[in-house]
Amino acid sequence: MTAFSARGGRAPGVASAALLSAMLLAAVPPAAAQDAPVTLVPPGTPAAPERGAPSDAKPAEAVAPGIKVDTLGEIDPNSVGLLDAAGGGFGVAMWKGTPRSLVEALLPELPGAPHSAVGRDLYRRLLLSAAESPAGAAPKDRPSLLAMRVSRLLAQGDVAAAQGLLRVVPQRLDEPAIALARAEVAFLTNDNAGACAEVGGRLGQLGTMFWRKAQVFCQLLAGDGGGAGIGAGLLQEQGVEDPPFFALQRMLAGEKGIDISGLEGLEKASPLHIAMMRAARVQVPPAILASGSPAVLRAVALSPNADLDTRLEAAELAETRGALESETLRQLYLSVGFSPEELTNALGASEKLSGSRGRALLYRAARGQTLPSAQAELIAGAFASARKQERLPTAIRVLLPVLAGIEPSPDLAWFAADAGSALYVVGSFDAAAKWAALAASTPASAGDRSRAASAQDGIKVPADVTLWPLAQLAGLKPKLAEGTAPSLAVAGQGKIVTAPLVTVQASSGFDEAAFERWWHAAGALGSEARAAKGARILVLAEALGAQVGDDAWARLLSAPPPAPAAVTMPSPGLMTGLKRAAAAGRVGETVLIALAALGTERPSKLDIRVLAPVVRALRAVGLDEPARKLAVEAIFDRNA
Known part of the structure; x- marks a missing residue:
């Protein structure tokens, strides 16, 4: 059978299974709203038959002499996905040349939710791509690749994507791991009826602890308190340790005076616990915020039975891990009530509030302001607050609509470093370049109020020097102005004459002069810290294809070696596999190993x-933009 692409061109080599998947699915964009239903079929497409319903489909027949229409083979359920190549997927051949055993070994071990926004995007694209399955026999004693993909989406907290992928699972597929995922998604989305329908279909598997607990809950919802009590009693007799579950079971059975707030085990809360709390109308205890599950944090953020401060905290944590859309956090911020006095004096008032509530106030005030200088002050305050709790990327994403509306102007030169850095790290390189140009045109000594130069340990660092490492790794080259030379003022020393950039141009080269300026500015950090930061810049620049000259590297030859640090390194086998997969052009394998190497640590x-080989590998398989953005993330809070 000859396959054709959706655009009408011939697409040789496309498997019918993957092509059929692409034809049936409307691709979901990477930034699709997490809290809205995912549309998976074009308008007018008949609804899928109920599970187990007979199909009216018939084999295709010859429609005219000499014209043959092949029958479609059975769809491989592991090939289905929500993203084709045009919609952000990695293509139907992404596993070509990759053994199935490797994918099955690494996929279940992927970290739950990377702190890197670039990593999360690659993660999502990998798991949602419609693609031919990797070659090799599927073991019968392990979950399918499809089940592993859904499980990893839930581990990342991407409930909407997991729900969307489950909707396109072939009706004939009856796999315990898929049923478990359906039940958990239903519990997380307040669909107890759907979850209990899955429980009812799994009565033969009640030896599994999840299904036994879920059955107790579903019996309570159905009014069968006696059956639920027997089931809970059997679990306790068998030594099951789950204080929150048993307390909630008793509450749903009508027992009064139970307090779950101090119970051990809340930090391990599951989707089932969340559903039981909602059904019992119990206020979600703040202790649940210790949960490492992004999906649970997302559910708490959306829970009407959690107090506002708990929801705010959960929402920020969930957004930080990519489990909650930034827009959802903005809407939650807007739901917080503040007095006119607090909104008028938001900077001062925010310091008296909790971190997340204070940032909600600053967002509200910035959004309501019309004066750019006042907006900049409020944004800078929110950034400073978020930085203390390691939530700066979240604050940047939430405030991005306000920040993007501020035009750089000379009176905002003090804000250039904050604004430019923020825009670089979210990938708005062109907008960031405008702030870099403003910073370059403003002398560091332009008045006491000016923060065009940021003070670090007695040194005033011009903002364009601060922004240069980000600009370099973003692929932007500073263009030096002629006849201008604002000074880099160093406490207790003479002045180092520098030339500012006034425009920013795309470039893959390395700016030796800018590195020299940065090297002098970073001297206040101490020799060891400067050497570590400098090496990071140079190594990443070369990983992105820039040719770094001998003079720049010579700066590091006499620098002190870095102090020994306890770091977790991927195995040599993993890093070698990454290099070989990239060299062979195996896209899916390269991304899979890269994600395993990156883990959950902040870039x-x-x-x-670890970073440099990952950046090189991504570039080798054509993923230049993610590679560059990852390098920018890696240098974001390390620039002087």
Whole structure:
């Protein structure tokens, strides 16, 4: 059978299974709203038959002499997905040349939710791509690749994507791991009826602890308190340890005076616990925020039975891990009530509030302001607050609509470093370049109020020097102005004459002069810290294809070696596999190993011996933009 692409061109080599998937699905964009239903079929497409319903489909027949229409083979359920290549997927051949055993070994071990926004995007694209299955026999004693993909989406907290992928699972597929995922998604989305329908279909598997607990809950919802009590009693007799579950079971059975707030085990809350709390109308205790599950944090953020401060905290944590859309957090911020006095004096008032509530106030005030300078002050305050709790990327994403509306102007030169850095790290390189140009045109000594130069340990660093490492890794080259030379003022020393950039141009080269300026500015950090930061810049620049000259590297030859640090390094086998997969052009395998190597650590804290090979590997398989953005993330809070 000859396959054709959706655009009408011939697409040789496309498997019918993947093509059929692409034809049936409307691709979901990477930034699709997490809290809205995912539309998976074009308008007018008949609804899918109920599970187990007979199909009216018939084999295709010859429609005219000499014209043959092949029958479609059975769809491989592991090939279905929500993203084709045009919609952000990695293509139907992404596993070509990759053994199935490797995918099955690494996929279940992927970290739950990377702190890197770039990593999360690659993660999502990998799991949602419609693609031919990797070659090799599927073991019968392990979950299918499809089940592993859904499980990893839930581990990342991407409930909407997991729900969308489950909707396109072939009706004939009856797999315990898929049923478990359906039940958990239903519990997380307040669909107890759907979850209990799955429980009812799994009565033969009640030896599994999840199904036994879920059955107790579903019996309570159905009014069968006696059956639920027997089931809970059997669990306790068998030594099951789950204080929150048993307390909630008794509450749903009508027992009064139970307090779950101090119970051990809340930090391990599951979707079932969340559903039981909602059904019992119990206020979600703040202790649940210790949960490492992004999906649970997302559910708490959306729970009407959690107090506002708990929801705010959960929402920020969930957004930080990519489990909650930034827009949802903005809407939650807007739901917080503040007095006119607090909104008028938001900077001062925010310091008296909790971190998340204070940032909600600053967002509200910035959104309501019309004066750019006042908006900039409020944004800078929110950034400073978020930085203390390691939530700066979240604050940047939430405030991005306000920040993007501020035009750089000379009176905002003090804000250039904050604004430019923020825009670089979210990938708005062109907008960031405008702030870099403003910073370059403003002398560091332009008045006491000016923060065009940010003070660090007695040194005033011009904002364009601060922004240069980000601009370099973003692929932007500073263009030096002629005849201008604002000074870099160093406490207790003479002045180092520098030339500012006034425009920013795309470039893959390395700016030796800008590195020299940065090297002098970073001297106040101490020799060891400067050397570590400098090495990071140079190694990442070369990983992105820039040719770094000998003079720049010579700066590091006499620098002190870095102090020994306890870092977790991927195995040599993993890093070698990454290099070989990239060299062979195996896209899916390269992304899979890269994600395993990155783990959940913040890019700025990852060892350069991990980052550089990952950046090179991504570029080798054509993923230049993610590679560049990852490098920018890695240098974001390390620039002087």
